[in-house]
Amino acid sequence: MNFRQIEAFRTVMACGTTTRAAEILRVSQPAISRLLGDLERATRLKLFDRSKGRIRPTAEGHAFYHEVRRAFIGLEQLHFAAENIRSFSAGTVRVASLPVLGHAFLPRIIGAFCKDYPGLSVLLHIRSSEAVKDLVASGQFDLGFAADEIDRAGVQARIFSAPDAVGILPAGHALEDKAVLTPDDLADQRFVSLASEDAARARIDRVFEAANIRRRIVVETQYSVTICNLVRNGVGVALINPLALDGLDRTGLTIRPFRPPVQFRTLLITPPNDLLSQASRSFIEMAERELEDR
Numbered sequence: 001m002n003f004r005q006i007e008a009f010r011t012v013m014a015c016g017t018t019t020r021a022a023e024i025l026r027v028s029q030p031a032i033s034r035l036l037g038d039l040e041r042a043t044r045l046k047l048f049d050r051s052k053g054r055i056r057p058t059a060e061g062h063a064f065y066h067e068v069r070r071a072f073i074g075l076e077q078l079h080f081a082a083e084n085i086r087s088f089s090a091g092t093v094r095v096a097s098l099p100v101l102g103h104a105f106l107p108r109i110i111g112a113f114c115k116d117y118p119g120l121s122v123l124l125h126i127r128s129s130e131a132v133k134d135l136v137a138s139g140q141f142d143l144g145f146a147a148d149e150i151d152r153a154g155v156q157a158r159i160f161s162a163p164d165a166v167g168i169l170p171a172g173h174a175l176e177d178k179a180v181l182t183p184d185d186l187a188d189q190r191f192v193s194l195a196s197e198d199a200a201r202a203r204i205d206r207v208f209e210a211a212n213i214r215r216r217i218v219v220e221t222q223y224s225v226t227i228c229n230l231v232r233n234g235v236g237v238a239l240i241n242p243l244a245l246d247g248l249d250r251t252g253l254t255i256r257p258f259r260p261p262v263q264f265r266t267l268l269i270t271p272p273n274d275l276l277s278q279a280s281r282s283f284i285e286m287a288e289r290e291l292e293d294r
Helices: 003-015 018-025 029-043 059-087 105-116 129-137 199-210 224-232 278-293
Strands: 048-051 054-057 092-097 121-126 143-147 156-161 166-170 190-194 216-221 238-240 253-257 266-270
Touching: 003 018, 003 029, 003 059, 018 029, 054 059, 092 105, 092 129, 092 278, 105 121, 105 278, 129 143, 129 266, 143 278, 156 278, 166 224, 190 199, 190 224, 190 238, 216 224, 224 238, 224 253
Parallel strands: 092 121, 092 143, 190 216
Antiparallel strands: 048 054, 143 266, 156 266, 166 238, 166 253
16 A cells, blocks of 8 residues: 555545546546555455446445545644744744843843744743753753753753853942952952852852962852842852843942953753754854844
8 A cells, every 4th residue: 555546545535536536636547546446455445336437435435535534634734834843833942041041141032032933932941050951961951051060961062151250249349449350359358159069160269269369258159140139238249150140130239340251151052963943043043143242
């Protein structure tokens, strides 16, 4: 049994005669009759009664046609699905992200993405970097954004962003008049630090160690947004990823460049073997353009 036989059978059942089916399929009437005979032998069903040059579907023929119609509806649905995928008129892009990008930067990207592709939806989960990696590696999510300390096994990873740290001070701090902060400026200052497992924390620590400068670390926490609020409330000074300031109320904060530069590296995590949909690729392109325009 092959598709050509099924197509001939379906067309005959739809239009009622082999002559009309031959016209529709642009073949000869004997070719249609031959295909129907081949189908009956392949299925071992008597699909038609033949009398005086005419054919009439049997009960088995009607039952088989019902199944054929169901199969063709499935094929048509696949066709429409393919069209939708090509035109971005249906589907979901599943994104997992660490908090520093997930709270403001990615919502801005999603706003633009949904405007350009109204037929698509986006699922955004905010998780720790290790959880982001696991979600992408397991195939539950299409792409992710994670800090660079993660184990990269089972995923493809590349640097997405690497902005230089900025210093933040509570409003009215003694260092507020400094145009640029340096390790010397922060000597013995009360310091709000990232948690010890953060790779950026290790880079910051090395800068102060190289300058032989001691800070007074009074609070350690995982999230830059939390650090900003601790500084706003006068707990101390800090160095943070500037992307954490996106969408943040900066009232009560003084922000200054810090030298020497210390990078906050965020990775773009994708499935192994580059298994990305076109919609996911478009989402990544929009995020990269937004980053370049900052």
